[in-house]
Amino acid sequence: MPVERRGHRGPTPVVLLAAIVTAAVLLPPAYLVLRAAGEGSAIVQALSARSTLAALGRTVLLTTTVTTTCVVVAVPLGWLTTRTNLPGARAWTAVLALPLAVPSFVGGFVMVSALGPGGMLQDLLEPLGVERVPSIYGFWGAWLVLSALSYPYLYLQVCAALRREDPALHEAARSLGRSAHQTFFEVTLPQLRPAISAGGVLVALYVLSEFGAVSMLRYDTLTPLVYIQYTTQFDRGAAAVMGLPLLVLAALIIGGDAFTRGPARYYARAQRAPQQRVPLGRWRWPAVAACVLVLSVGVIVPVTVILYWLARGLQEGARTGLPFEVVTNTAQAAGLAAVAAGLASLPLAWVAVRHRGWGGAMMERAAYAGQALPAITIALALVFFVARYASPLYQTLGVLVFAYAVRFLPEALGATRTALLQVNPNGEEAARSLGVGALRTFARVTAPQMAPSVSAGMLLVFLTVMKELPITLLLSPIGFDTFATTIWSATSEAFFAQAALPALVLMLCSGLAVLVMLRREEVTLA
């Protein structure tokens, strides 16, 4: 229910904290601008080159189509798995989040091995008389693969928002004679706006920064152009210049998001009642089929290919194994990063939601900018600043966690913001008027209400940190192997059987993390 914006001056330390977090998150864009500035007049020439403009066009096309597709897929899927009597709903949620566990450097290769010419799909279809499969290269392949790998950014946010939605509104609509269908479009969907908006921004920024899949699928967006500058000439300046349009596109996306999500508030006024699940009736099994269809590209294909690697490697006597240390290292780093990003997102979300004026909103939006940059640029930016200005801390666990938090803060931020929007400030005001301090009020009144949504954001950070590569390679303590480094080290040299086990365990851990979060949330809500 949209409510008027409330004037609410928060304590200044919050603003200060928000400013510090914003400054940290702006390190990668600052680095990019710094490096690009060194190029001088070459900037205009490089950016106006026909190849750059063509790549820009492809980037815009791919970003808009993939984001739209993800919204169309994730919203109904979120509704099916949280609001209906879909068989095994919780397990579906865990499995549907799994594409997030596929590292970008594996995703493209796996897709081509499975769906490309002479790949597994073709082998399967050949006995049926199918000689050729449609080409996976170019726009359609990139669209399919990126949509299949990135919809969970939206899906997890939508699920979290749906679980938090006040059922009273829903019941009121139904009792006023609206059909289930009308209720969804007139009540539920508008309530989902902040979540869709936050998730959509993450998908769009992900597409901008994606390298592994688009380069395998031969759809050259801007990010591969940045990589070419790095890999062929080690030219950090020229690479930064190619990254500038990404920042501009990010600004447009973030601005568009501000427009979509509007100034509304979304909180329940009354005591919450438990949500009722909609019976699907004869649509139950078609709904299951829809879930399977969505999973087919993003989960079934990678898992099949990886299992095939494992089986084939074992058959040929390849060694395989997974040091337990890899699991604990990854869990530790990802857990700490999730907590750090979750905590850091609080002051930013607070100033954006609870403060009058544009300052807070600007800070919160600026925090997203870095997310559009290629992963290697972000890693180099952090190397640059930490090695030069905080060198005793360089390549320690603390700095690795800091780097992850900077990289993935936007993933937590959207969820935290959505959570805060769903908290009715009346409760806080009541506590304050009874003489309870600001911090205590936050801890006792606000935080418990925000917990489910914030933990969805932290989960997202946790899942993506587990597969993060360039930052881990450059900034981790020496010898600190994670899932991502282990998988990369094997696949980059064609030891596929060796990569299989860590890749499968990574997916298993991701699924478990989702299940644990759902379980906690059910306990909290009950």
Added chain:
Amino acid sequence: MRRPTIILLLLTAALGLATASCGGGEEPLTIYAGRSQTLIQPLLEQFSKDTGIPIKVRYGDGIDLALGILEEGRNSPADVYLTQDVGALGALQAENRLQPLPSKILEQVPVAFRSPDGLWVGLSGRARVMVYNTDTIDPKTLPPSVLDYTNTQWRGRLGIVPRSDGFPEFVTALRLVKGEEFAKKWLTDLKALSPRTFPNNIAALQAVANGEIDVAFLNHYYLYRFLDERGEGFKARNYFFDNGDIGGVFLVSGAGILDTSKHREAAERFIAYLLEKQSQQYFADQTKEYPMIAGVKGDSKLPPLESLKTPAIDLSNLQDLKGSLELMRQTGILP
């Protein structure tokens, strides 16, 4: 999340910081290794065992590590940088980040396989080859020169990896040996046949084996990893240009010592160790590369080094590399 959990996590972080910053004991040699951990870790550990010098190794992509060293600036913890790709050594050299190696190390390696300024040295060698699909291609019918692959019969059948891993170095060799105009025409003709481009050697090799393309112009040693994992039934093999053709241009992996290294003596010992006979034999046996020193036998599956012609050019020269990339861009081979 509950408060005790958060406090616990923060404590763990603090502990991590504390233990990381108070090492103590003998200072280890820090190696940035842009080569496969699986392949070279045993060798590096053997070095530590044999010499008693403790080592810390950061494994990663050679290009990322070189870029990392450049951004680390004076505070780089790296003593030695090891890579697959001499272009990366060239990048460090261009920013004056390498220090000269002693002549007793340099002299072990033929002039063509080390930096003319004595700033890095080759550790192992790889040849450019044409990988072909064993179902569709009879190797006897393959052209003996890479220059003949601009014939229209190869339209859409050839794969290349233009972005890294040897192709730009090949173009440099082509320009230096045959001249700028010739190279330009060859690349233009090649582009007209719409070669399939791949982001790396492994993807291209896989495409040859799947029959997506018939041949691909790659480095020789990736094939052996596939054969190990997939057995002899794997449908791709190497065609070596062992007749002195420029297609067989020889590339090296190499190593150099960083200008900021505080452990110069240990670093030199490390590089010297990698050039000793048993290390060179390790490269030949385990990574199926060519040894750099005389008296070490290469793998029996490979044609002997003497049969491959190597143009004497400095493939780490970034100026030359820039020219090649520019030409590749002009001719549309690179976007």
